[in-house]
Amino acid sequence: MSASGDDFGGVPLFDLFKLEVEAHTKALDEGLLALEEAPQDAARLDALMRAAHSMKGAARLVGLDAAVGVAHVMEDVLVAAQKGRRVLGAASVDALLAGNDLLKEIVKRDEAGAAAYLAARAAELAALVERLRAVERDEGATAPAAPAPAVAAVVVAPAPGVPSAATSAPRDDGDAAAVRVSATGLGRMLAYAGESLVEARRLGATASALDDVRSLAGRLLAAAEGLGGSGGPSAEGVRTLRDLAAQTRRRVASHLEALDAAARRSEDLAERLYREVLKSRMRPFGDVVGGFPRLVRDLARDLGKRAQLEVRGKDVLVDRDLLDALDAPVNQLLRNAVDHGLEPPERRAAAGKDPEGRVMLKARHRAGMLEIEVVDDGRGVDYEGLRRRVVERGLVKDAMAGELSRAELLEFLFLPAFSTKQEVTEVSGRGVGLDVVHTLASALGGTVRATSEAGKGFRVVLTAPITRSVIRAALVEIGGEPHAFPLARIERLVRVPTAEIHAVEGRESFAWEGAAVGLVPAARALGLDVEVLARDAVPVVLLAGGGHLYGLAVDRFLGEQDLVVRALDPRLGKVENVAAVSVDESGAPVLILDVDDLLRSVDQLLHDGRLRSVRVTAPAVEASRRRKRVLVVDDSITVREVERGLLAARGFLVDVAVDGADGWNAVRANTYDLVITDVDMPRMNGIELVRHIKQDTRLRELPVMIVSYKDRDADRLAGLEAGADAYVTKSSFHEDAWIGRVVELVGEPEEDAP
């Protein structure tokens, strides 16, 4: 098959392929060489495997089957290395580099040239594939006797400065990152910029026109002084004075009008310029879907299926950063739909369906978020089969599996390496699947949800913010400084009369719609100096989290405003309770608050506040015996509660955090003897959390245990390499053994204070 002349969304498909392969081959070149030095760098292996996987997909898209074959076998070699079956020695790296070189050669040519190049070298290609296959099969036997230490004993500090593709944010553009702006857009920006220059000069002219007012005023003053002479004001003098005053007023009025018009024009221009610049960051969703119809059709053909892709919402505008980041997850969702979802034509016909399957890709804005939906009309999810598989994989005990709801069962599909297809195919499967979608979505600050009706089809909804550059925010003053809450995260702004605020045991609350809402001064939640202002009513920001309402008392409301979101200076790292920074209308900095963080801070103030003050006032009693404190970090409430229960029963003090970022804030705010963390979590994953802890001079000695569903050796290795002191898989989770491990790491829950 050939992709000649195919052209989706105005961008030739082959050009996209070239761009993609160039990026991936570059990464492979660098990565493979580094791998020779450190053959077991799990994060790097994973990144390279994914690069090969992506090139395979891209080659398929443009119909270069020979290149697909090469990329496929490269991927297999890397997977074998990742699973620890092979140690990549120089010979295997050579073979992989040879494969990489071939791919580089292909993209130096145009489409026809590439096909011809591959056709002319069929024999050479076959030999290369064979060479790689050989590496995959028996390199282990001939590999240099690289030490293969017992995995659990390996604790390797992460090499500084080595970015790990598995854990770092998906995109990390340097300053040099270029963006494409349409010529008309740029033209408009230029026009507005030129116009504002003209406008600024005109303003200068208006200012000098005020000179005549000054001279009129001078004459007016002189005339007024002249009146003061002997014999009282003359009728003549008064008339002159009146004339001059009237003239002055006329002039001032006309100048005011001109100034007013100039101000309006300037504001309008600045506004247009701003919108145009902002728009240059947005692209229609259609830009990303270019290759998708082809992908679906070709994929179906390879699998002996028939499929058609329908795209809706091509005009929906999306931030360009987001759009690029969406490509990979949407690609994967479509592959899944065709590979796992759609049935072969005969089966469809037998079930009374159109033999040609339909896959729908829909984009729309909903409640300030971008919603992308991939729907197929395939076989849907076999819930009982999924339930069996969950048990087979040892993820849940048999008895418990029976109670899992459909929604809960679907959650398992997003776990790493959880493929319901038995055989690994070239198309999807092998763990480079829905878990990637899940990871990418959470990196974007979005979510993924699946629904399915057996026999009718499968639907995945990916939700992400429309843009990461502008938010509508409520500005409030806290501690005398402006702070912003993203409007989407606020429940309500209310003024609570002081008389309606009740204080019970040092905690304040007020009634809101029949429920008591805990109230905390925002400044205290932020850790700023609290200044209590006496007033009749307190401005309160109502936030909702975990089914509860919380009230944050602020100094005053400042209004609503669109804010251009900027990242906080990276030198500051993650600042607790702060998400980003912006500039308000007066040109002063505004901190945009991190509502999730804040909710946790508020919750802690409301619930731990009392405990903490007890601890502060009665240290003498506790001085001789100290109970050890453990932090449990997991985004699943079930896991959290189970672990908390077990630890508390054993006598530990337990705190919980709902994700890595939350955990990171907690370990810095309190003192712990042990951290127990999950790996897959939104915002900051467990590996990053471990790395943060182990790189912090004050926290380095704090033991960390990872408890994860991820049970591949590579995952374990990644955890230990990040610095974790223990790695326990949930599938092998045994209560007594687990508590035993905890005690091994930190000792008995109570010890005599030093």
Next chain:
Amino acid sequence: MPTPVPPPVPEAPRPDPKGGDATHRLLDRPAPPGYLEACARALAAPLADEARARASALAFRLGDERFLLASACVREVHVPPRVHRVPGRTNEVFRGVVCLRGEIHLCADLHALLGCARDAAAPASRRRTVVVEHDGERWAFDADEVFDVHRYDEAAVAAPQVTVANAAVRFTDGLVALGERHAARLDPRRLFEGLARSLA
């Protein structure tokens, strides 16, 4: 920021339509007594240090002490903007963030870092915010007064006085004469390291 004043450009003598004079008379009047001698002395004197002064640095004052920071590090000098504290991070040295011409900068208290007393008596109108950059990192700080770009001879830099019990010594790599007094020259590398430590 002191803007250099361009020297007045002498206008070419215009032909006087009346064939005369006011201008000519002005230019032709005799020099005041001693003027020519003074000029001659000034020209005859050996070249001042400025000719050898190749190094250039921004001179500023923190409390009672004067400092120099290499001009290459200085990005801009500004009227002090409002500082916004960063919860959990703001400390004695790291004050918070400021916005200058739409750009957000980290703002440090150099008085605290260098252990200089704050000059409470200094008029607020003299205070300036200086934005400095080294190795791609930017910081803003307030000075009680910013003088101008000072040129000096690298060979005339004296070793810093280690006897002075002052935190500033750790950040200083030399003393430079500035008028009748000395200014401590700050080592950009050490200064930025010190600033970075305030974030840890």
